[in-house]
Amino acid sequence: MAEIALPLVDLSSFIGGDAAARANVAREFTKAFETVGFAVVVGHGIPEPLIDETYAAMTAFFDASFEAKSAYTPPEKAKGRGYLPMGIESVGKTLAGETPPDLCEALVFGAPHREGRPGHRPNFYPEQPPELAGLVKRYSAEILKLNAHLVQLMALALDMEEDALDPLHTDPALTLRFVNYPDQVEEPKPGQLRYGEHHDYGTLTILRQDAAPGGLEIRDFDGVWKEATVVPGSFVINVGDLLARWTNDRWRSTLHRVSNPPRGLTGSTKRLSMVAFTGPNEDAEITVLPTCRSEDAPAKYPPVKAGEYILSKIAASHEIKAD
Numbered sequence: 579m580a581e582i583a584l585p586l587v588d589l590s591s592f593i594g595g596d597a598a599a600r601a602n603v604a605r606e607f608t609k610a611f612e613t614v615g616f617a618v619v620v621g622h623g624i625p626e627p628l629i630d631e632t633y634a635a636m637t638a639f640f641d642a643s644f645e646a647k648s649a650y651t652p653p654e655k656a657k658g659r660g661y662l663p664m665g666i667e668s669v670g671k672t673l674a675g676e677t678p679p680d681l682c683e684a685l686v687f688g689a690p691h692r693e694g695r696p697g698h699r700p701n702f703y704p705e706q707p708p709e710l711a712g713l714v715k716r717y718s719a720e721i722l723k724l725n726a727h728l729v730q731l732m733a734l735a736l737d738m739e740e741d742a743l744d745p746l747h748t749d750p751a752l753t754l755r756f757v758n759y760p761d762q763v764e765e766p767k768p769g770q771l772r773y774g775e776h777h778d779y780g781t782l783t784i785l786r787q788d789a790a791p792g793g794l795e796i797r798d799f800d801g802v803w804k805e806a807t808v809v810p811g812s813f814v815i816n817v818g819d820l821l822a823r824w825t826n827d828r829w830r831s832t833l834h835r836v837s838n839p840p841r842g843l844t845g846s847t848k849r850l851s852m853v854a855f856t857g858p859n860e861d862a863e864i865t866v867l868p869t870c871r872s873e874d875a876p877a878k879y880p881p882v883k884a885g886e887y888i889l890s891k892i893a894a895s896h897e898i899k900a901d
């Protein structure tokens with residue numbers, strides 16, 4: 579499998595830099611998303627100890643028994659919150675037809691910053707390990723801070739004033755998905771992957787991956803699957819369908835998947851990812867940006883409401899069988 583080094587962007591000179599430094603980062607950002615649809619960011623400002631502690635708490639949660647974890651599966655068996663055991667999701671389904679279930683289990687939290695508000699379904703916080711709930715809330719708050727920088731970087735990178743998109747992100751969408759990909763004792767079925775090929779749905783996805791074998795692969799321009807190299811201390815950021823649409827496909831929502839580890843490494847291939855899917859305010863109207871259309875390249879998409887668009891994508895392709 580060929581490897582691809584994703585374009586590396588150092589955010590520290592955006593977060594703390596002057597106008598010239600910020601413009602430079604914006605140029606790198608747009609180049610990455612116009613070509614690969616993915617970037618690796620360092621200098622992101624999220625404290626490494628918090629990331630490590632959250633990772634360790636999630637490892638402890640997934641190491642618990644199936645019975646203990648299942649106490650946090652919501653009755654509706656939908657993807658938006660709680661514990662999702664292995665066997666009920668097959669993300670590649672709509673693209674590749676009926677495919678065997680993905681070889682992962684997940685713990686999902688919907689927008690912790692909206693908790694307690696009318697209409698917000700409560701999240702399920704495991705009681706063990708006891709530090710997990712607090713860590714999820716702190717991690718979520720840090721991701722939101724980073725996202726606020728990324729929203730400004732996005733605006734600048736798309737040739738707007740850097741605060742142009744702020745009003746659409748006063749209460750941003752956020753889903754946190756912690757995913758455990760167990761060591762594969764049994765050989766996967768034909769066509770079965772850790773996580774099947776898919777696009778993300780929102781604007782930017784912010785992913786912390788570890789260095790376990792059997793990792794992220796992206797489909798490059800040439801149609802060839804390539805393994806993304808892992809940069810310690812970084813986040814992988816990629817463009818989702820809503821953002822591609824917003825930019826009239828100037829930025830790419832690139833197909834990606836998580837591969838199975840080599841059989842020869844069985845015994846040491848457990849992988850844990852921490853994924854944050856972000857989006858604008860639920861009621862934001864997403865109309866192709868004026869800087870991404872022209873007389874020669876008119877808008878390809880009618881306006882949509884951000885929240886409705888993401889929900890319809892989830893409903894269409896992540897349909898889950900209730901038993």
Ligand SMILES: O=C(O)CCC(=O)C(=O)O
Nearest residue numbers: 773778787794836851853
């Ligand atoms: O675990 C990973 O590296 C990627 C997961 C992913 O693509 C997703 O959750 O959408």
Ligand SMILES: [Fe+2]
Nearest residue numbers: 776777778834
């Ligand atoms: Fe993804």
